[in-house]
Amino acid sequence: MSETLQTTALTLPKSGSIESYMQSAYSIPVLSADRERELATRLFEQNDLQAAQELIMSHLRFVIHIAKGYSGYGLPQADLVQEGNVGLMKAVKRFDPAVGVRLVSFAVHWIKAEIHEYVLRNWRIVKVATTKAQRKLFFNLRKNKKRLGWFNNDEVNSVAETLGVSAKDVMEMESRLSNQDQAFELNNDDDDSGATSNFAPAQYLEDNQSDLATIVEDANWEAHANKRLSTALVSLDERSQDIVKTRWLTDDKSTLQELADKYEISAERVRQLEKNALSKLKNAMTL
Incomplete structure (x- = not known):
């Protein structure tokens, strides 16, 4: 039901101004107490959406009145009104005519609550x-x-x-x-003349990860190192290559004993072959 109610309220015009919206809202007649009770009963007991629409439309002027009280926060009046309309719709949905109060008295809490949330989210x-x-x-x-x-x-x-x-x-x-609030970057109207009144964090905060020259340099060095390593590995005999790869270059690394069993030599001999192979690779990488 809430989704349907949201389509019934008079929305702010996409073109035009808040003034034209207000004129439209104020042109809708205020309901008498009897008419309001009749509509509220139809909505409460029969889920009559036409009744909900009339209740909402007739109280839009009241939302405007409340929203004007929050103009000192520097937020768009149209947005304040729109948030207040959401509160009004929530109030209409929950209004019980048997309570014996007018809808406007019940809705004020819901309207202000939505506007408060909007102000707190957007004022700073x-x-x-x-x-x-x-x-x-x-x-x-x-x-x-x-x-x-x-x-x-x-x-x-x-x-x-x-x-x-x-x-x-x-x-x-x-x-x-x-x-x-301090803007992170200068506005378009600000200049970069160096005046102390015109500054923003973006002018003096350094982001090392965004240094394109460093990124390219690191990538080139990594590619160069990988190429040198591949060339150095090829220079080793087949057994030494296997020992280095299975001990250092794979996720599922082999132990010295596993390699000793594979080549039918002692674990100490595998360690010596590994040490010699790593020494050769180090020398080849530093040439």
Whole structure:
């Protein structure tokens, strides 16, 4: 049902503006209490999607009103409204007319919850509120702020007492809200004149793994070394080649005794042959 409800709400226009959407939303009549109860009953008891659509459409103006209260976070108004619409649809789906309250009173929690989640996800690149206390502070700190700048001790204690959190939480959130995100790269409008005001981490952070010259050089050396090793192996007699390969160049390595049994010689003799072969390979690789 939730997927169907999502298609019934008035979506923001792909072309045009948020203003035209608002005009459309405000042109939809507000439902009377009796009509709202009738529609809610039909949805609750009969799963009537037409009733759900009318309930949603008639309350879009209320979502706009709530979304305007979050304009101070610098996020697109259209996105705030759209997230609020998701909350409205969730509220309509769960609304029980037998409770005896208007839908708008029930839906406000769901609308704000969706907008809150959107703000927390998008207001900063790095999350500023993760715990319950921090989330409460994030949305209430500005309301309790009496002046610009940092809080003094009395203000910190007052806010902490009002919101039911510790003074340490208040000071930490105040610090987070006062910081600004730093872009990794310069904007297109910035120049590279070297001015101290125009800098970004991408200008001074080195990524050694992205050094194309080093990558090519390492690849060439590896190919050269492999070629030298293959040539050196060919210079060994067949038995010495087998000993080196089975002792060093395969995943399933042979023991000295296994090779001794294979060639009907002592394990010490295999060790001597291995040592001599490795010495020859080392000399060939260093020429």
